[in-house]
Amino acid sequence: MAEFAYQFLLTLDATFRLATPLILCAMAGIFSERSGIIDISLEGKMLMGAFVAAAVASMSGSPWLGVLAAMFASVILAVVHGFACITHKGNQVVSGLAINILASGLTVTIGIALFRQGGQTPPLGGTERFRPIEWWLVDTLDSVPLLGSIYRELISGHNILVYIALILVPLSAFLLYKTRFGLRLRAVGEVPKAVDCAGISVSFLRYRAVILAGLLCGIAGAYLSIGQGAGFVKEMSAGKGYIALAAVIFGKWRPVPALYACLLFGFLEAMSARLQGVDLPLIGEAPTQLMLALPYIMVVLLLAGFIGKASPPAAIGQPYSK
Amino acid sequence: MVSEKNMDGRDGAHSFALRLDGISKSFGAVHANRDISLDVKAGTIHGIVGENGAGKSTLMNIIFGLQTPDHGTISVFDSLKTIRTSADAISLGIGMVHQHFMLVPNMSVLDNVMLGSEGGSLLAEGREQTLERLQSLSKNYGMGVDPHALIEDLPVGIRQRVEIIKAIKGGARLLILDEPTGVLTPGEAAQLFNILRSLRDDGVTVLLITHKLEEIMSITDYVSVMRDGEMVAHRETTQTNPEELARLMVGRDVLLSVEKGPADPKEVKLSASSINCRSAVGNTLLKNVSFDLRAGEILGVAGVAGNGQTELLEILSGMRAATSGSFTILDQIVNGDSALSPSAMRELGIAHIPEDRHEHGLVLSFEAQENAILGYHHDDRFKRGLFLNQEGILDRCKTLMRDHDVRPPNPNLNASNFSGGNQQKIVIGREVDRDPEILLVGQPTRGVDVGAIEFIHKQLIRLRDEGCAILLVSVELEEILSLSDRIMVMNEGEIVGIVDQAAASQEKIGMMMAGIETEAAA
Numbered sequence: 001m002a003e004f005a006y007q008f009l010l011t012l013d014a015t016f017r018l019a020t021p022l023i024l025c026a027m028a029g030i031f032s033e034r035s036g037i038i039d040i041s042l043e044g045k046m047l048m049g050a051f052v053a054a055a056v057a058s059m060s061g062s063p064w065l066g067v068l069a070a071m072f073a074s075v076i077l078a079v080v081h082g083f084a085c086i087t088h089k090g091n092q093v094v095s096g097l098a099i100n101i102l103a104s105g106l107t108v109t110i111g112i113a114l115f116r117q118g119g120q121t122p123p124l125g126g127t128e129r130f131r132p133i134e135w136w137l138v139d140t141l142d143s144v145p146l147l148g149s150i151y152r153e154l155i156s157g158h159n160i161l162v163y164i165a166l167i168l169v170p171l172s173a174f175l176l177y178k179t180r181f182g183l184r185l186r187a188v189g190e191v192p193k194a195v196d197c198a199g200i201s202v203s204f205l206r207y208r209a210v211i212l213a214g215l216l217c218g219i220a221g222a223y224l225s226i227g228q229g230a231g232f233v234k235e236m237s238a239g240k241g242y243i244a245l246a247a248v249i250f251g252k253w254r255p256v257p258a259l260y261a262c263l264l265f266g267f268l269e270a271m272s273a274r275l276q277g278v279d280l281p282l283i284g285e286a287p288t289q290l291m292l293a294l295p296y297i298m299v300v301l302l303l304a305g306f307i308g309k310a311s312p313p314a315a316i317g318q319p320y321s322k
Numbered sequence: 323m324v325s326e327k328n329m330d331g332r333d334g335a336h337s338f339a340l341r342l343d344g345i346s347k348s349f350g351a352v353h354a355n356r357d358i359s360l361d362v363k364a365g366t367i368h369g370i371v372g373e374n375g376a377g378k379s380t381l382m383n384i385i386f387g388l389q390t391p392d393h394g395t396i397s398v399f400d401s402l403k404t405i406r407t408s409a410d411a412i413s414l415g416i417g418m419v420h421q422h423f424m425l426v427p428n429m430s431v432l433d434n435v436m437l438g439s440e441g442g443s444l445l446a447e448g449r450e451q452t453l454e455r456l457q458s459l460s461k462n463y464g465m466g467v468d469p470h471a472l473i474e475d476l477p478v479g480i481r482q483r484v485e486i487i488k489a490i491k492g493g494a495r496l497l498i499l500d501e502p503t504g505v506l507t508p509g510e511a512a513q514l515f516n517i518l519r520s521l522r523d524d525g526v527t528v529l530l531i532t533h534k535l536e537e538i539m540s541i542t543d544y545v546s547v548m549r550d551g552e553m554v555a556h557r558e559t560t561q562t563n564p565e566e567l568a569r570l571m572v573g574r575d576v577l578l579s580v581e582k583g584p585a586d587p588k589e590v591k592l593s594a595s596s597i598n599c600r601s602a603v604g605n606t607l608l609k610n611v612s613f614d615l616r617a618g619e620i621l622g623v624a625g626v627a628g629n630g631q632t633e634l635l636e637i638l639s640g641m642r643a644a645t646s647g648s649f650t651i652l653d654q655i656v657n658g659d660s661a662l663s664p665s666a667m668r669e670l671g672i673a674h675i676p677e678d679r680h681e682h683g684l685v686l687s688f689e690a691q692e693n694a695i696l697g698y699h700h701d702d703r704f705k706r707g708l709f710l711n712q713e714g715i716l717d718r719c720k721t722l723m724r725d726h727d728v729r730p731p732n733p734n735l736n737a738s739n740f741s742g743g744n745q746q747k748i749v750i751g752r753e754v755d756r757d758p759e760i761l762l763v764g765q766p767t768r769g770v771d772v773g774a775i776e777f778i779h780k781q782l783i784r785l786r787d788e789g790c791a792i793l794l795v796s797v798e799l800e801e802i803l804s805l806s807d808r809i810m811v812m813n814e815g816e817i818v819g820i821v822d823q824a825a826a827s828q829e830k831i832g833m834m835m836a837g838i839e840t841e842a843a844a
Contacts, residue, residue, distance in 0.1 A: 180440040187426045187437050194424035196388070198438025198488075199409030314427075322388055 006149065011270045013153045016162055017228060019266025021046065021237075023165045024220035025244030026251070026258045027172045028213035034176065034253055035209030036189040036315040040096035041081050042217055043241025044103035045074040049221020051107035054121040054232035055114060057128045063226050066128075067161075071218030077103065078214025079207075086206045089319030100241075108234050121225070121232040129226040130159035161223040168216070173255040185209055189313030192320040202320045217241075239296070246299045253313060264302075268295040336399045339364040339496045339527035340385065345394035347380055354380040356551045358394070362496075362544075367518060367528040369538040369559070372548030373571055374742070374769050378531045379421065381548070382498050385529075386418045387411040399495065412438070417489030421500040423481055424488075427474035431467055431484050432456070439492055452491075459487050462524075463517050478626070479510035486517065490526065497521065498529045503537060504797070507626050508832030515541045533571075535564040547571055572773070582783045585807040587616040591760050591791040592638070597647035599633050599815070607633045608815045611647070615760065615791045620782065621820075622806025623795040624831050630815035631795045632677060635764050638793070639674035640667035641682075652759060668697060673753035675746075677764030677795065683749040684737045691719035691733035694752050722751035727777060743774030750778065754785060761785060764795045779805060799831060813837040 025042045032039035049070035057066030077099050084095040108119035115121055135156035141148045176182040184205055188195045192202045224240075225232045243265050251258030272291040280286050340362040347355040354377045362368045372378050383389040385396065387405040396403055398414045405411050411418070425434050432452060441448025453469055460466050465483045473481060482502060489497055499518075503511040518528050518541065530542060538545050539559065547555045547570040555570045592615040599608035608630045615621050623631050636642035638649065640662045648657030651670055656662055664674070676682035684693050695704050695715050703714045719733040726747040728740070737745060746766065754761065763782065767775045782805060786792055796802050802809055809826050811818040811834035818834040 178445055180443050180445060183433060183437060183440060183445060187429065187433075190426045190428065191424060194426055194434075194437065197386070197408050197418065197420065197424045199407065199412045200438055201407075322383075 005146070007274070009149055009153050011267070011274050013157075014270035014273065015263060015267040016154070016158060016166075017266075018269045019262045020162045020165045020228070021220040021223050021240050022244045022247055022262035022265055023169065023259060024216050024223065025241055026247045026262050027168055027255060028216035028220070029245050029248040030172065030176070030251075030253055030255055030258060031185070031209045031216070032213040033248060033316055034189045034313055035185050035206045036192060036313055036318065036320070037082070037085055037206055037210055038092040038096065038317050039081070039210070039213055040093060040242070040245060041077065041099035042213070042244055043237050043239065044096075044100035045077045045214055045217035046221040046224065046241050047100075047107055047235070047237040048077055048103040049074040049218040050225040050236055051111060051121070051221070051232045053218075053222035054124065054225035055111070057124055057226045058115075058121050058231070061128055063128060063130050063222075066226050067219060067222040070222040071215050074218030074221060075211055075214035078210045078217070082207050082210040085319065086203050086210070089321065092317055092319075104235065107232070111232065111234070119234040124226060124230045129230055130161055130223075132157045132159050133163075159223075159227045161219060161227045164219065165223070169255050169259045176255060181208070186313075189315055192315050192318075193322075196320070196322065206320075220244075243295070243299055246303055249312075250302060252311070265295055265299060268298050336364045338362060338397070338400055340529070341397040341400075342381075342385075343395045343397075345381065345384060345391045345396070347384060347389065347391050353551045355384070355391070358548075358551075358553045360546055360553060360556075362527060362529060364399070364495075364527050365522060365525050366543040367522050367530060367541055369530045369532065369542035369545040370548060371532060371535065371538055371545060371567055371571060373533060373771055375771065376548040376571070377551040378548055379500055380551075382418065382500050382529075382531055385411065386416060386498060412492065412494075415493065415495040416498065417492070417494030417496070418498040419482065419485045419489050419500065419502055421502075421504065423485055425473045425481060425484060428472060430470050430472055431476070432469040434473060434484060435469075435488050435491060437488075455491055456487065459491065463520050464513075465517060478505045478628070479507070479513070482506070482510075482514065483517075490521070494526070496527045496529065498531070500531045501533070502530070503532065503534065505627055507836045508799075508828065509836045511537070535567050538567065539564060549573055580779045580783065580804040582805075583787070585619045585786065587619040587807070588789065589617055590614045591617050592649060592651050592793070594638075594649040595647060597634070597637060597644045597649060599630075599637060599642070600645045606815055608637070608644070611815075611817055613810055613817065613820065615793055617759070617789050617791045618786060619807045620786050620792040620794050620805055622802035622809045622823075623793065623812060624799060624802045624809055625797070625812035625835055627797045629812045629835075631812055632764070633815075634812075635674070635677060635762055635793075635795055638667075639672065639676075639762050640664040665697065665700075671759035672762065673756070673758035673760070674762045675749055675753050675764060675766060677768070679745055679749050684745060686738035687736060689734050689736055690723070690728070690740070690748060691715050693737045693748055694719040694722050694733070696752065698752070698755075718755075722748065722755070726751040726781075741771070742769040743771045743778075746770050746778065747774065750781060754781070757788075758790060761790050761792045762795075763792060765797065766794070767796070767798065767801060799828060799835075803828065803831070811835055 025046055029039050029042055052073040053066040053070035056069035057063050081095050081099055084090040085092045111119040111121060138152050138156050141151050176186065184195060184200055188202055188205050195205065196202050224236055229236065244262065247258050247261035247265060250261035272294040275286050276288050276291050278286055338361055342358055342360040345355055345358040358381060370378055380389065384391050385405065387408045387410050390406060396405055398416065403414055432449065435456060436445065436448055436452050441451055456469050465487060467480060467483055467487065473484065502514060506514065522528055532538060542559045545557050545559050545562065545567065546553055547567060549571055595612045597608055597611040601607055611634060625631050633642065637644045641664055648655055651672065654670060680686060685696065695718060698704065699710065703718065704711050716733055722728065723731040723733065728744050728747045737748065740748065766778050766782065770778065782792060794802065794805060803826060806823055808820055808822055809831060810820045811831055813835060814837065818837060
């Protein structure tokens with residue numbers, strides 16, 4: 001029983017690590033989509049962030065410079081998305097898709113040009129990436145049964161970006177519901193004309209929203225390559241941007257419910273890793289491929305059946321013209 | 323031009339709230355506004371009348387900074403101003419209540435009122451002040467509103483109050499209202515007018531845009547008339563009358579009433595018995611709706627938009643299934659289990675002129691000839707084996723255009739390039755082609771010019787006299803009163819009562835539209 005509890009604890013621990021990029025991207029998606037701009041380019045922005053973070057960290061030796069550079073690169077893509085969708089009233093799905101394809105190709109191309117390692121960045125050493133932070137009193141509390149393990153595995157021992165992601169959720173909710181910016185952002189995604197008539201620029205508001213999304217996706221990307229991983233690998237975002245988008249919808253475009261959705265998807269992914277090769281009653285050994293596909297299958301099932309009526313921001317996807 | 327002598331400048335500090343000089347605005351080849359000049363005296367209620375498409379809304383959007391004029395100058399409170407954005411207009415003391423409300427439905431009244439003037443980067447700071455302001459405005463002008471209610475839960479009349487509060491909360495001195503009574507019951511409209519009068523008495527200048535002449539006569543001090551993008555006349559309201567204004571609006575004499583003989587109702591063609599309908603989220607849309615429709619009569623359905631008329635038309639035409647209840651059409655019983663598709667309904671002899679011709683009546687990007695057979699493409703005249711019979715379709719369209727005076731008579735023109743009236747004539751021509759036994763008509767003259775309205779009304783009377791059973795849904799009470807033989811009034815999905823036209827009056831129907839029983843009103 002104690003062994004099972006410990007295994008479960010480790011799975012929960014992995015849940016937080018796996019959910020972190022989802023949480024960051026989901027908050028990004030909420031800001032963008034609440035302003036009325038569909039953001040399927042979460043994936044591409046995160047991938048670009050991952051590459052730039054690893055490249056800059058590898059060249060400068062500083063993970064913090066890596067995160068900043070990743071945020072900058074991701075914001076550039078976000079502004080491109082904004083320019084296409086807000087200024088030129090282009091199709092938001094097409095623009096997002098274009099950014100995803102661009103990021104997928106560009107990261108590998110630049111990677112090969114810079115490092116000549118088949119599109120990867122050189123493996124990052126200890127100081128070039130974010131290390132897990134051992135919290136105060138971990139060793140002292142170790143002797144306490146259960147709570148000690150929970151403290152050591154679940155609460156302590158993550159890298160700084162995990163904690164940042166978790167703090168960003170209440171911050172996002174605060175920004176969205178308690179500030180002037182948030183009120184206007186929510187309004188512009190519902191009835192942009194009302195915002196315009198109140199004397200507020202619809203374009204400027206939406207640009208700020210997509211830039212905010214860019215910043216958050218940049219952190220998510222940096223987490224993949226210099227937090228969770230130790231270097232950039234081609235296509236390392238692996239659909240996480242889309243899963244984050246699913247979490248946004250699952251959470252009905254609200255930060256805290258979206259956090260729960262991200263944790264659920266993170267948990268499924270952690271389970272699938274833990275169940276590989278394990279003998280299950282009735283089924284026998286769990287097939288690896290099925291286990292790896294499990295989170296994705298669950299996303300489809302959940303979105304198809306369990307969320308009820310999702311009511312997206314009323315003006316989402318519609319370019320604003322007077 | 324209004325005479326300068328009786329100008330008393332109740333505003334005190336200013337003589338004119340607004341002066342426009344030589345305003346022009348074109349969209350492509352269309353001149354929406356041409357050389358418009360207008361003087362609005364401070365502290366008065368000034369009406370602007372004109373038909374749909376006369377350019378009133380464009381002019382108001384220019385004043386409020388939503389559109390910039392190609393030429394011309396604007397003075398606000400006696401000084402020349404450039405208004406590029408609505409923020410400019412707001413800072414000059416101009417407030418606007420739009421025809422389509424600029425409210426966020428899933429936010430509270432308070433949030434909507436605060437939007438744009440939050441009073442600080444955190445909402446908590448401005449909330450108290452806005453609440454106080456809301457309370458004082460509610461008290462001064464009799465506009466009680468629950469600040470924490472969600473907009474989507476409020477009736478239309480209250481939503482409009484929220485719009486007015488939004489417009490004047492910052493101390494606007496010039497309030498523009500664009501067609502404010504279109505969605506109101508007569509009772510709500512009367513309340514609105516009381517609010518406007520007390521605003522004027524406090525020195526606020528009101529600019530009222532409407533196409534309803536009785537409103538102009540009852541509330542305004544001055545009136546200006548627009549036609550085809552031009553300002554054609556300015557009058558003091560006491561010095562004019564509805565007939566003169568109608569003539570100025572249309573440019574010729576118009577018959578304000580419809581000529582028709584007495585009805586000769588025959589057998590029952592359609593009989594509805596306790597039709598109920600609920601929305602996907604469970605709201606009641608129709609409740610126990612029962613009525614008979616006879617051959618050779620027009621049954622008018624009166625009601626404020628959104629009280630179940632749309633759903634009733636959708637159910638009778640096969641576009642939506644009733645939750646319970648049934649109706650009998652020419653001896654065929656239709657209920658939840660045997661709901662019929664629109665095309666099956668059409669086969670039975672029902673024709674439907676939908677309320678929203680752009681959404682349900684036409685494919686705007688298709689040519690007129692394709693639209694002329696839409697839904698009737700299985701007809702032998704229009705097919706040749708598996709393919710369409712192009713000549714047959716073209717013939718049909720040409721005939722339709724001749725019989726129904728569609729202009730321009732060009733079958734290859736896209737539906738979107740016809741005016742509202744001519745689009746409606748295409749729809750009507752198509753639907754009445756096979757001499758339907760029952761005709762369902764929704765908003766036949768919405769967005770249609772006066773000339774076409776006369777034509778459409780005559781068509782409906784002619785069909786009635788030929789023995790067609792007509793169900794007419796319209797939010798224009800005058801249209802209902804002048805065309806119908808019997809009037810059925812709906813409120814919140816229920817039939818309030820059915821009255822004979824002879825016994826109906828504007829007041830009585832108005833009371834019923836507000837949900838007040840007939841006996842009380844009679």
